[in-house]
Amino acid sequence: MPELPDVEVFKRYFDATCLDQTIDRVEVKEERLLENTSPQRMRKAPVGKEFESTQRHGKNLFAKLDSNLWLLLHFGMSGFLKYYNNPDEAPDHPRIIFHFSSGYKLAYDNMRMFGKISLLDDVDAYLQDQELGPDALSLGQEDFKEMLSQKRGMIKSALMDQTFIAGLGNIYVDELLFQAGIHPKSQASTLDKETVENLYNNMNAVLQTAINYNVNVDQFPENYLIHRRTLNSACPVCGGKIRKSRVSSRSTYFCENHQQKY
């Protein structure tokens, strides 16, 4: 379930391993994941080049090959990166593999095949084309308030909408609503000022905490919902019952006691 924190950790992993190495060969193992890019071009265009830097926006990772050539990776539900040399360390479902002249390889693994691999000439144009909202971690509090006040519909739907805010998915939206004490079906525009500020602060805190722990969920604070995504488990904050329902066709866990409906 790669959401913003996961992709940020992938970015740091990519930066620490793959930059400034000549690409010898590109192995496209699953052509269905390519979008707006032919397999032939994907295999050819990066060869002889190096990844110079990376950029993340929401759940999208962009790696620069040239001023007008970028690799886009979207991880869907089950995607991740693996940098390795020894074939024993190869992941189970590699969909594309970049071979470096050092002998090391970068594999994009994605069991469930939701996801996207593409070559772009302009990142900003792509973000506009996709109508992606501002990245959740670089959004200021005033803008957040203003946007929410004008958003109709349920707060969970709003936060999951990538064209509204980019980066949040099902797990983290549940978590930050839980931390902020807001019922997921609350109407976005009816939250009062204090509640929205609290939500904003929790959004940043939860995302930052997840990144700081390298998305190692076991190390997340004990009062996080993520450890209790089970029907009728005890709320780690107030002892209430954790309930499950569906919001925006997604499994939604929340505390029936301390998450208030607005």
Place this chain on the structure above:
DNA sequence: AGTACCACCTGACGGC
């Protein structure tokens, strides 16, 4: 514009 539902895809898991 918001919502509801389906499809895509694969593996895990529970029931029988």
Place this chain on the structure above:
DNA sequence: TGCCGTCAGGTGGTAC
């Protein structure tokens, strides 16, 4: 043991 239905969840499309 093994078959079957269900679930997980990011995104995109469609119908209301």
